[in-house]
Amino acid sequence: MRWRMLAVSGVALAVAPLVAACGSDGGTEINVYYAPEEHFQSVIDQCNQKADGRYEIVYRKLPRDADGQREQMVRRLAAADSDLDILGLDVTWVPEFAEAKWLEEWTGSNKSEAEDGVLEGPLKTAMWNDKLYAATKNTNVQLLWYDDSVTPQPPQTWSEIITTAKRLKSEGKPYRVVFTGAQYEGLVVTYNTMVASYGGHILSDDGKKVVMDQGAVDALKLLKEVTTQGITDPSLTNTQEQQVQQAFEAKDSEAAFELNWPYVYTAMQTGNPERAKHFKWARYPGIDGPGKVTIGGYNLAVSAYSQHKPEAFEAALCLRSAESQRYSAINDGVPPTIESVYDAGDADFIKAYPMWQTILDELQDAAVRPLTVVYQNLSTVTSKVLSPPQDIDPKSTADELRDQLQKALDSKGVLP
Incomplete structure (x- = not known):
């Protein structure tokens, strides 16, 4: 899900031992470097059964934070490390890795299968210069979460949210609007969604x-x-996704509206079972109606240095198949990229993922973050200029962003 957090030290990662390419029984190992996901190993196990001994997919867990994930892969790929076969890439990293020639292009039947039935927005995140460099594993969009015992009908626009929050505050009810306001990617996601909802552009299409x-x-x-307007949390400038989630879950929560990813639905069931009974969702607010929400998620790419490319492509396709995406949506709460998985006749899917229709509606009218090889620089610059958001001066802040972002675009090469 995204504009990501700022740099995290990776010294320990740099000296991590290399992984053998073959298993103890002499079979071919396909190493998949992917973020921690609770039930991803089960998906891997299912794909290994289908491989029937021709190869074994091995889960190499990356750090939990996105910058740590990226740093580990960048360091190893820069050293032409052939032990990386399949790479789990945040949707913002494909241009950077492809431009560095670290990714194998998807062609032929592999490309056709990877593109088949995929929603347009998520598919764009897997491409660079009109070529496919990854297969979409899951996507993500933020929703508006609210307590229907406080506000029976959710607001559809930012203007309605502001007006409703002020009224609730005057009535002594929960009223706060909680969202990611810390100086990191989450703040820029909020801004990017607002820009798209206005029909605006930060960068040119290319x-x-x-x-x-x-x-x-x-x-x-x-x-x-x-x-x-006095309707946000006092700790806004320190809040990331987890703090936003916890602010709404708290027993004495003053929050009426939460803007966050779908995982918060499952978290609320255990975090605050009483409030979970009233925990509802709606489309993200916009200007004259629902907004155009920024896409998050992960893609699976095959490393240009893999010594087992045919097997890696086959394994990646299995890991992000419709069957696998359905399993991950139900068990890990990550939205599918394949439209057919959103099935009104699938009782198990609907029970575990009741907000599926709202997610699909947003995905069919979503915003893709600017695709550029210097995305990391853009994220860092934008989050710094926007923070703290209450100090924004629209004209001077816009001028500063124009200047700083152009300097970022004019830089060369892959960021360290």
Whole structure:
């Protein structure tokens, strides 16, 4: 799910021992480097059964934070490490890794299978320069979460949220609007969604020039307005996804609205069972109606240095098949990228994933973050300029973003 957190030390990662390419029985190992996901090993086990001994997929867990994941893979790929076969890439990393020639292009039947039935937005995140460099494993979009005992009908626009929150505050009821406001990618995701909802652009479509049009400026005005009305959490500038989740779950929560990823639904069932009875969802707010929400998620790429590319492509396709995506959606709460998995006739899917239709509606009208090889620089610059959001001056902040983002775009090479 995303614009990611800032750099985390990876010294220990740099000296991690290399992984053998063959198992103890002499069979071929296909190493998949992927973020921690609770039930991903079960998906791997199912795919290993289908491989029937021709190869064995081995789960090499990356660090939990996105910057740590990226840093470990960047270091090893820069050293042409052939032990990396399948790479779990945040949706923002494909251009950077492809431009560095670290990824094998998907062609022929592999490409056709990887593209088959995939929603347009998620598929864009797996491409660079009109070529496919990854297969979509899961996508993600934030929803508006609310307590229907406090607000029976959810607001559809930011204007309605602000008005409703102020009214609830005057009535002594939970009223706060909680979202990611810390100086990291989460803040920029919020801003990017506001820009897209205004129909604006931060970069040109080819990702080579800074645009910062009127929609981008209007989004700055909105972000400042939301954070200066006395309706956000006092710790806004320190909140990331988990803190947002916990703020709504708390027994004495003053939050009425939460903007967050779908995983919070399952977390609420155990975090606050009483409030979970009233925990509802709706489409993310926009300007004149529902917003255009920024896509998150993960893609699976095959390393250019893999010594087992045919097996790696086959394994990756299995790990992100419709069957695998359905299993992961039900058990790990990660939205599928294949449209057919969203099945109104699938009772188990609907029971475990009741918000599926709202997620699908958002995905069919979603926003993709700017695709550029210097994405990491853009994320860092934007989060710094936007923080703290209550200090935004729309005109001068827009000018500063234009200047700083263009400097980021003019840099060369893969970031360390």
